[in-house]
Amino acid sequence: MQKNKPGPLPIFVYSSGYDMDLGPHVFPSVKFGFLYSRLVENSKFKKHRFEEPEPLDPALAALVHTRPYLSDLTSLTMSSRLNRSELPLNREIVEAFFLACGGTVLASRLAMEHGRGMNLSGGFHHSYHDHAEGFCYLNDVAIAIRVLQKERLIQNALVIDLDVHQGNGTARIFQKDDSIFTFSMHEQNNYPVKEVSDLDIGLETGCRDEEYLTLLSQALRQIGERFKPDIIYYLAGVDPYEHDRLGGLSITRKGMAERDRVVRDFMPGVPLVTLLAGGYAENTLETIDLHFQTCEVLAEFR
Numbered sequence: 001m002q003k004n005k006p007g008p009l010p011i012f013v014y015s016s017g018y019d020m021d022l023g024p025h026v027f028p029s030v031k032f033g034f035l036y037s038r039l040v041e042n043s044k045f046k047k048h049r050f051e052e053p054e055p056l057d058p059a060l061a062a063l064v065h066t067r068p069y070l071s072d073l074t075s076l077t078m079s080s081r082l083n084r085s086e087l088p089l090n091r092e093i094v095e096a097f098f099l100a101c102g103g104t105v106l107a108s109r110l111a112m113e114h115g116r117g118m119n120l121s122g123g124f125h126h127s128y129h130d131h132a133e134g135f136c137y138l139n140d141v142a143i144a145i146r147v148l149q150k151e152r153l154i155q156n157a158l159v160i161d162l163d164v165h166q167g168n169g170t171a172r173i174f175q176k177d178d179s180i181f182t183f184s185m186h187e188q189n190n191y192p193v194k195e196v197s198d199l200d201i202g203l204e205t206g207c208r209d210e211e212y213l214t215l216l217s218q219a220l221r222q223i224g225e226r227f228k229p230d231i232i233y234y235l236a237g238v239d240p241y242e243h244d245r246l247g248g249l250s251i252t253r254k255g256m257a258e259r260d261r262v263v264r265d266f267m268p269g270v271p272l273v274t275l276l277a278g279g280y281a282e283n284t285l286e287t288i289d290l291h292f293q294t295c296e297v298l299a300e301f302r
């Protein structure tokens, strides 16, 4: 049998401004810099491009988020719109979110031009148009989609959200929009309160590799029959991992790599944007290692 032609090299997007000081917090906000260092220090990635984003223009955030919400966020006013973020609020953190959004927009443009873009941040899928939730102030994926639509670079998009937590903010933002197909596969009995995506798969706690990968492949096949996207966003959260503190699934390291491969090979030729999303292993190095593994899969080293 003929071996499939390798796909395009992913282009990575990173800024040193991604790292935030959240104080003692379950979100490992130093993971961005560690992952970047690991990639640039590894000789396997020496042919890969790394690009640095500009912070998102706040006017573009308004393509998704409401004026009152953005006003509270940029004036650092901890209001009822912001206080479900479970994050501190200060200038550095808000700037890190605008940079992360700029990164997802840049990764999207690079994916449109070259096939694969990956922001070494992003995937803040719990952010709604009018309020923050679950460590997410700005919904970078929704913003990037609206920017590309506004510039007529795309008409439609598919969001494949495999973080262990449902992409509730993204689902709600695009609920009445047929141009965006939202797919979320997550642990059912876990945060957050669920919204309705175009396709939701709520997994039983303890779900293992075989069932997980079978359901994923079936879902993607169904989606492929119904929807032809101009671009795919992949939220490659590593919290379905068996040793994650905020997830109750039992996906092995090997299963996580296979998951990433299934998404990578799903629609060859359609631009693919990959985002980190969540990951809360006891040892942060393990979380970084799983994100690194996603980078290796995208680069087709695995």
Ligand SMILES: [Zn+2]
Pocket (backbone or CB within 6 Å): 163, 164, 165, 237, 239, 277, 278, 279
């Ligand atoms: Zn998560």
